[in-house]
Amino acid sequence: MLENFRTQKIIWDSANKKIFEKIEANSGDSNGRKLVVQVINQGVTEGLSGTTLSLGWKSRNGAKGLDAFDVVDASKGIFEIYYTTEMLSNIGNIEASLILINSTGRIESSTFTISVRPSTVDDESVESENSFTALTEALVKVNDLEANYAPRLNEVTAQLVQTDKSVSNDRLTQNLNSGTGLSVGVKKTQRPLITFIDDDGAVEVYTRLKPIFESRGVPCTIAIVSDWADGKESTNGTIPMPKEQILELKNLGWEVASHSKTHARMQEITDEKSVNAEVIESKEKLLELGFDVKNYVRPYGQTNPVLEQAITRYYKTSVSTNNNDNDEVNNLSTSNYSLRRVALGSYGGNNDSLAHHKAVIDKAIAENGWLIFMTHVWAHPIENDQLIADVLDYAISKNVEIVNLDDGLEVFGDKININDSFRITAENRFVSDNFVIGRKGSLIDSASKASDISFLLNNYNSGEVVYSIFSFAKATGMPENWAGVLTTFLETTETGYIYQTYRTHGTGKLFSRAYGSTGWTVWAEHSYEKVENNKTTFIIPSFAVEANEVKTVTVDLTNILGTASKTAQRPYVLTNRNSTAKMWSSYIRTGILNIHFYNHTESSVIIGASDWDILFLD
Numbered sequence: 001m002l003e004n005f006r007t008q009k010i011i012w013d014s015a016n017k018k019i020f021e022k023i024e025a026n027s028g029d030s031n032g033r034k035l036v037v038q039v040i041n042q043g044v045t046e047g048l049s050g051t052t053l054s055l056g057w058k059s060r061n062g063a064k065g066l067d068a069f070d071v072v073d074a075s076k077g078i079f080e081i082y083y084t085t086e087m088l089s090n091i092g093n094i095e096a097s098l099i100l101i102n103s104t105g106r107i108e109s110s111t112f113t114i115s116v117r118p119s120t121v122d123d124e125s126v127e128s129e130n131s132f133t134a135l136t137e138a139l140v141k142v143n144d145l146e147a148n149y150a151p152r153l154n155e156v157t158a159q160l161v162q163t164d165k166s167v168s169n170d171r172l173t174q175n176l177n178s179g180t181g182l183s184v185g186v187k188k189t190q191r192p193l194i195t196f197i198d199d200d201g202a203v204e205v206y207t208r209l210k211p212i213f214e215s216r217g218v219p220c221t222i223a224i225v226s227d228w229a230d231g232k233e234s235t236n237g238t239i240p241m242p243k244e245q246i247l248e249l250k251n252l253g254w255e256v257a258s259h260s261k262t263h264a265r266m267q268e269i270t271d272e273k274s275v276n277a278e279v280i281e282s283k284e285k286l287l288e289l290g291f292d293v294k295n296y297v298r299p300y301g302q303t304n305p306v307l308e309q310a311i312t313r314y315y316k317t318s319v320s321t322n323n324n325d326n327d328e329v330n331n332l333s334t335s336n337y338s339l340r341r342v343a344l345g346s347y348g349g350n351n352d353s354l355a356h357h358k359a360v361i362d363k364a365i366a367e368n369g370w371l372i373f374m375t376h377v378w379a380h381p382i383e384n385d386q387l388i389a390d391v392l393d394y395a396i397s398k399n400v401e402i403v404n405l406d407d408g409l410e411v412f413g414d415k416i417n418i419n420d421s422f423r424i425t426a427e428n429r430f431v432s433d434n435f436v437i438g439r440k441g442s443l444i445d446s447a448s449k450a451s452d453i454s455f456l457l458n459n460y461n462s463g464e465v466v467y468s469i470f471s472f473a474k475a476t477g478m479p480e481n482w483a484g485v486l487t488t489f490l491e492t493t494e495t496g497y498i499y500q501t502y503r504t505h506g507t508g509k510l511f512s513r514a515y516g517s518t519g520w521t522v523w524a525e526h527s528y529e530k531v532e533n534n535k536t537t538f539i540i541p542s543f544a545v546e547a548n549e550v551k552t553v554t555v556d557l558t559n560i561l562g563t564a565s566k567t568a569q570r571p572y573v574l575t576n577r578n579s580t581a582k583m584w585s586s587y588i589r590t591g592i593l594n595i596h597f598y599n600h601t602e603s604s605v606i607i608g609a610s611d612w613d614i615l616f617l618d
Contacts, residue, residue, distance in 0.1 A: 007080075009036045012098055012109055013043060023096075023114045025083050037069065037098060039077040046077060051102040052287065053079040057114065059090035066099070066284055083114075086313065091118050106288045188411050190332065190426070192365045192400050195372045195408050196392075197221045197297060197319065197341065199259060201229060202238040202378035206245045209377050212389050214252065218402040222249060223259035223297035223319075226285040235263055238378045243289050255404035256291040258282045258315070260299050267302040279310040295319070295405050305472030305483070312337060312419045317409055322374060326351035327360050329369035332426040336413050341374035344391060345384040357391045365398060370412045372405075420471055444468040447477025450486055450500065451520060460490055465585050478502060479511040479523045489587070501573070535615040542609045545599040551607075555593040557614070573615045 008023055025033055035055070039048060051074070058064040065086055069079035087094065094116060098109040196213075198205050201224040213220045228240035250256055260266070261282040269275060279296070286293045294316050298307075301321030311318045317336040322328065326348045328340040342360055343352060357373075364371035375388060395402060416424040444466060449455050460466055466488040475483050483505035490498055499514040502523065511523045538555055545551040574586050574595070583598040593614065599605045 054099045057096040198375045221255040221405045226282040257295045308472040341372045344373040346380035
């Protein structure tokens with residue numbers, strides 16, 4: 001439906017010929033216009049099997065992108081692409097070119113212009129009632145062009161609001177996964193999976209790992225440093241595989257992931273030019289060399305806000321290293337951009353034995369999770385190759401499927417992920433910048449909003465607790481300028497009863513502050529040793545909450561912690577260890593803890609007896 005209406009067609013005839021077609025787009029388009037290109041040679045159609053075509057573009061303000069075409073008919077050299085939202089956000093003339101890559105090399109067309117006109121209607125023109133609106137509108141624009149508009153629209157709306165069905169929009173899946181910050185996917189049945197990723201692309205991958213995996217008929221993912229694959233000398237003393245060996249492994253079914261451009265330590269490199277070189281230029285070069293790169297493996301597991309922003313725009317996922325116990329298993333709630341690994345053969349410390357790895361595999365099976373092993377075959381002695389073989393054999397004996405990184409994402413990756421700040425997980429759980437949405441639908445998405453008391457009081461109700469996720473890109477002004485979770489406690493709207501805590505991502509540091517008569521106190525960091533003495537446990541007996549009612553349970557803290565607990569603005573964390581309660585909030589006043597239990601269903605709910613912990617954070 002409307003295919004010709006939304007399609008612009010051009011013919012690229014020979015590498016040195018100019019493209020004269022006038023190409024126009026609108027900033028309000030969302031998967032609306034597509035560009036169809038036919039590549040011919042001196043008027044003759046030639047087969048282009050094994051060839052990739054990309055649209056390279058650069059705006060007047062310096063924004064740039066490299067977006068892959070989909071193959072329509074390789075035998076006739078026909079490709080198509082839907083303009084990405086990233087490109088369409090740049091109003092005015094955009095310089096563009098076509099980039100053709102095959103086994104013989106890379107050919108780029110002369111530049112041509114895409115004129116992006118401003119839209120008369122944008123997302124800000126619509127008064128939003130909740131945080132789903134912008135994405136719902138985008139999906140509506142896509143489905144408005146499909147023949148099955150009505151049933152598909154109803155399905156997508158229900159998925160976003162209720163989050164109880166899988167997203168099944170194939171058009172989005174195919175065309176919005178690269179370079180847009182938006183990842184959409186249809187999930188396969190959950191089951192235990194194991195992935196092996198070897199870092200750095202050393203020649204030992206070909207000489208030592210290839211026989212181990214090939215003899216067992218299973219794949220391995222290799223994280224390749226693009227400069228090294230392009231013939232430059234490595235910086236860690238390894239001898240890199242030549243691209244011919246990498247291509248051979250790719251043809252065996254191995255996945256190639258980016259491992260940056262130069263293998264730099266990125267913790268302190270935050271200037272955009274350097275970050276883009278490591279992230280974007282790496283992908284461009286690996287595509288040019290003939291590798292279908294979709295995912296990123298972070299060197300040394302390091303990250304920073306600018307790096308995270310670039311990765312989420314150009315890759316489906318990013319993978320870190322191992323935790324201290326070397327035993328982390330990813331699950332359906334794990335973000336696409338926070339995957340962890342288990343070191344195997346090297347860098348595993350005392351937890352790198354066959355017995356340990358068997359236990360972690362058993363854990364992955366029990367939890368129905370995704371275990372990702374990390375190897376550096378060049379860094380461990382050759383006798384440790386047997387350890388890798390034994391781990392493989394154990395996994396195979398347990399009938400655990402061994403898959404590449406991208407295949408694992410088909411099961412455990414998010415159904416929807418926008419810049420890692422708006423997610424619908426594979427288990428249909430909604431995660432966004434705010435878990436609690438105020439009556440006007442506004443989000444606490446910056447340090448200035450977090451500190452603006454008028455904004456908080458105008459957008460949230462008394463008694464609400466608001467959880468706000470700050471990505472690295474938004475964390476400027478928050479404690480240590482680091483990503484984390486902000487919890488805003490609005491016990492009442494009175495001065496002295498509003499406070500916030502902030503727990504940093506990865507490092508787990510905890511900060512708090514309170515709003516008093518003179519404004520916010522400074523952020524104070526809390527040590528676990530200090531607050532542990534302020535923790536206590538109590539039991540709440542079983543009780544019922546009637547349909548569409550709120551039940552308040554009170555706990556007298558003065559009997560437990562003494563008169564010091566009467567200071568209402570002391571920050572605290574309240575957790576239940578085994579309660580069946582789905583929704584509750586709390587506040588403390590004059591030493592009395594009030595816990596509100598909400599029942600928004602049409603029938604009475606029984607809340608079973610449960611143990612609760614309260615921890616004062618000062």
